Amino acid sequence: MADKKIPKATARRLPLYYRYLRFLHEAGKERVSSAKLSEAVKVDSATIRRDFSYFGALGKRGYGYDVEALMNFFSKTLNQDRLTNVALIGVGNLGQALLNYNFRRNNNIRISAGFDVKDDLIGTIHQGVPIYDINEMVDQLEMQQIDVAILTVPSEIAQEMADKLVKGGVRGIMNFTPIRVTVPKEVRVHNVDLTNELQTLIYFINYYQDFDQNAEPEEDDNPLNDLFYND
Numbered sequence: 033m034a035d036k037k038i039p040k041a042t043a044r045r046l047p048l049y050y051r052y053l054r055f056l057h058e059a060g061k062e063r064v065s066s067a068k069l070s071e072a073v074k075v076d077s078a079t080i081r082r083d084f085s086y087f088g089a090l091g092k093r094g095y096g097y098d099v100e101a102l103m104n105f106f107s108k109t110l111n112q113d114r115l116t117n118v119a120l121i122g123v124g125n126l127g128q129a130l131l132n133y134n135f136r137r138n139n140n141i142r143i144s145a146g147f148d149v150k151d152d153l154i155g156t157i158h159q160g161v162p163i164y165d166i167n168e169m170v171d172q173l174e175m176q177q178i179d180v181a182i183l184t185v186p187s188e189i190a191q192e193m194a195d196k197l198v199k200g201g202v203r204g205i206m207n208f209t210p211i212r213v214t215v216p217k218e219v220r221v222h223n224v225d226l227t228n229e230l231q232t233l234i235y236f237i238n239y240y241q242d243f244d245q246n247a248e249p250e251e252d253d254n255p256l257n258d259l260f261y262n263d
């Protein structure tokens with residue numbers, strides 16, 4: 033299953049499915065119909081069926097989906113059965129907002145180390161997370177076996193930091209800076225740009241009055257996706 037290529041659009045919807053299944057499970061529900069699932073996650077049922085079919089999953093006609101089985105399945109697929117520690121590079125305005133949030137709704141991802149240059153931050157603990165001197169970053173990443181990082185430093189040093197992250201063995205970077213950093217092909221970068229997101233939202237409300245939220249366009253035929261995602 034790990035070898036199977038899942039379309040990116042499908043991969044992006046998995047956390048959505050997983051979150052709702054967990055919610056159902058915690059509420060004591062044993063099964064869910066595809067119609068109900070579709071309504072809750074706002075994805076049309078044909079798309080859900082197609083998404084699930086990539087996993088050989090798992091519904092029965094007239095029964096729907098077994099909540100626990102599906103939840104466990106997605107949990108494994110999303111690596112939720114192990115804790116992922118994430119490093120935060122740059123503990124400024126945005127970095128501190130992310131630290132305060134620290135993915136609380138998710139038990140299996142957490143920022144476990146912050147890095148900055150500011151003396152008044154280094155050696156302190158924010159929301160239970162130690163902030164280290166940036167000069168210790170490569171060593172700490174290796175020692176703590178962190179392979180995902182969030183980049184929230186000033187744009188001028190984004191590339192330099194990305195190079196150091198690669199040196200420290202990081203394999204995934206969530207990049208909030210406006211710079212498109214260059215990394216070796218085995219390292220994955222996701223760029224997050226709130227301005228683009230907002231502009232796209234405004235574009236949609238202006239030009240797609242009847243836009244049906246349930247019918248999410250496939251990424252390949254939607255030129256706007258170039259604005260959202262980097263591969």
Ligand SMILES: NC(=O)c1ccc[n+]([C@@H]2O[C@H](COP(=O)([O-])OP(=O)(O)OC[C@H]3O[C@@H](n4cnc5c(N)ncnc54)[C@H](O)[C@@H]3O)[C@@H](O)[C@H]2O)c1
Pocket residue numbers: 121122123124125126127147148149150166183184185186187189207208209210224225226227
């Ligand atoms: N993508 C988005 O939607 C979005 C939104 C807001 C900000 N940003 C970007 O995020 C980045 C951070 O923005 P901010 O408002 O938090 O800035 P900020 O100035 O408040 O924070 C930057 C932090 O990086 C630290 N820093 C500076 N040089 C460093 C170095 N060499 N090593 C380690 N840390 C260093 C600073 O001490 C500071 O704490 C900027 O690149 C900004 O453009 C992106």
